Amino acid sequence: MASTVPKMFKNLPNGRFTKQVARLNLISNYPSSAIKLPSTISSIDLIFKRTNSAGHMGPRKFWRNNLPTVQFHNPNIPITVTRIETESKDESEKCPATLTINYQDGQKKLIDLKYKHSDEILKEFTEITQAQVVEENDIPTIKYL
Amino acid sequence: MLASFIRPVRIKQYGCLPLARSFSSCGLKLAPPKKSSVDDNKKLQQKKVSAQRVRAKQSPSKSPLYMDIPTALRYIRASEVGRSATEAVITITSRVVAERGTQPISGSIQLPKPLKESTILIFTSSKEKQEKCYGNGAKLCGGQELIEKIKENEIDLSKFDKAFATPEMASSLASIARTLGPKGLMPTAKKGTVVEKVEDAVSEAIGSLPYRQRAELLSLPIGRCDFTDEAIIKNIISCSNSIKNVASTIKSKKPVLIGETTLTSTHGPGIVIDF
Numbered sequence: 001m002a003s004t005v006p007k008m009f010k011n012l013p014n015g016r017f018t019k020q021v022a023r024l025n026l027i028s029n030y031p032s033s034a035i036k037l038p039s040t041i042s043s044i045d046l047i048f049k050r051t052n053s054a055g056h057m058g059p060r061k062f063w064r065n066n067l068p069t070v071q072f073h074n075p076n077i078p079i080t081v082t083r084i085e086t087e088s089k090d091e092s093e094k095c096p097a098t099l100t101i102n103y104q105d106g107q108k109k110l111i112d113l114k115y116k117h118s119d120e121i122l123k124e125f126t127e128i129t130q131a132q133v134v135e136e137n138d139i140p141t142i143k144y145l
Numbered sequence: 146m147l148a149s150f151i152r153p154v155r156i157k158q159y160g161c162l163p164l165a166r167s168f169s170s171c172g173l174k175l176a177p178p179k180k181s182s183v184d185d186n187k188k189l190q191q192k193k194v195s196a197q198r199v200r201a202k203q204s205p206s207k208s209p210l211y212m213d214i215p216t217a218l219r220y221i222r223a224s225e226v227g228r229s230a231t232e233a234v235i236t237i238t239s240r241v242v243a244e245r246g247t248q249p250i251s252g253s254i255q256l257p258k259p260l261k262e263s264t265i266l267i268f269t270s271s272k273e274k275q276e277k278c279y280g281n282g283a284k285l286c287g288g289q290e291l292i293e294k295i296k297e298n299e300i301d302l303s304k305f306d307k308a309f310a311t312p313e314m315a316s317s318l319a320s321i322a323r324t325l326g327p328k329g330l331m332p333t334a335k336k337g338t339v340v341e342k343v344e345d346a347v348s349e350a351i352g353s354l355p356y357r358q359r360a361e362l363l364s365l366p367i368g369r370c371d372f373t374d375e376a377i378i379k380n381i382i383s384c385s386n387s388i389k390n391v392a393s394t395i396k397s398k399k400p401v402l403i404g405e406t407t408l409t410s411t412h413g414p415g416i417v418i419d420f
Contacts, residue, residue, distance in 0.1 A: 008412075020210055020415065021210070024210075024416075063226070071222065071226040072220070075219055075222065079226050079227060081227025141214075142209065142210075
């Protein structure tokens with residue numbers, strides 16, 4: 001009988017070890033998200049709604065897929081995620097979806113994330129922060145079989 | 146005359162009957178009795194256990210998921226990105242290899258950096274001791290009147306994770322054993338929770354973390370993602386010492402082994418570590 005519980009991570013292989021290794025490698029190297037942020041950045045805040053409607057799916061996917069890899073390569077930069085609970089449709093429309101980059105000198109940069117795909121968000125984020133792409137050889141990967 | 150006439154005829158009739166048997170016979174031989182499935186199961190179980198013992202003795206670095214603790218924590222912290230500190234709890238899970246029917250591993254440890262302070266319930270009739278217990282950090286103290294309250298379901302027992310009693314209360318506790326027992330709150334002399342000096346027991350138990358083996362696994366929370374690497378490693382070491390100590394004191398034919406140990410978190414992957 002197929003389980004009715006939705007999988008936390010889809011499209012992973014079925015083997016006991018291959019599944020785990022694939023999951024670990026996705027943390028260290030999600031496609032094109034292995035970036036090293038400059039040391040002038042002090043913290044990153046992400047704000048979006050709890051539900052997908054009104055263009056909030058992109059930020060959610062960005063958080064679930066890309067952000068672990070960004071955190072993995074920048075372990076000293078605190079990243080906070082705030083998800084807002086909205087009650088009415090009006091509120092949902094007004095709810096902002098933003099990514100704030102806080103610099104050590106108090107400067108702030110904002111990116112609006114509404115109605116954007118996670119890949120688009122990542123591209124914009126990399127451009128604005130002038131982050132360097134980590135070389136393929138420097139990314140730790142686990143090999144199995 | 147008549148008889149002599151009949152006889153030759155009869156001989157002729159049976160003339161073909163052989164004088165010696167042309168076949169041999171022996172006692173009945175049936176198929177060997179089938180082995181009962183219970184025996185088979187036992188053998189399979191033994192085989193499984195012995196294979197587990199071999200695996201438990203192997204170095205954890207042979208696993209494809211092995212990492213040293215700081216690297217493992219880097220992966221775990223990355224997977225917990227954006228979660229609140231109270232949500233992202235780091236746990237260790239150990240496989241216990243023991244023969245069936247062996248007493249499960251259970252005990253408690255005082256972590257160098259505890260996750261939260263434990264709430265303690267005290268049964269004692271002397272007012273003096275109650276005050277001392279409150280002073281040492283107990284959440285609720287009481288005598289006979291507390292037992293009556295628990296009988297009438299006036300107290301939410303799920304809030305408490307430890308209970309102590311003084312010897313004079315032990316006999317009256319039997320009436321509420323059925324409500325305390327399943328929650329692991331029933332004080333007994335065997336567990337060392339019925340003691341004369343409850344106030345000392347409270348100060349010992351504050352910040353201590355009880356653990357208990359479930360099926361073949363023993364798992365306990367040892368930190369949060371916002372702890373430093375050093376604090377988590379110290380917690381793991383104290384855990385390891387305590388669990389191995391308890392395992393060595395359990396009586397069984399073969400020593401109880403602690404097998405593969407994984408470090409994991411609420412949303413994170415499981416990573417094999419040295420333990």
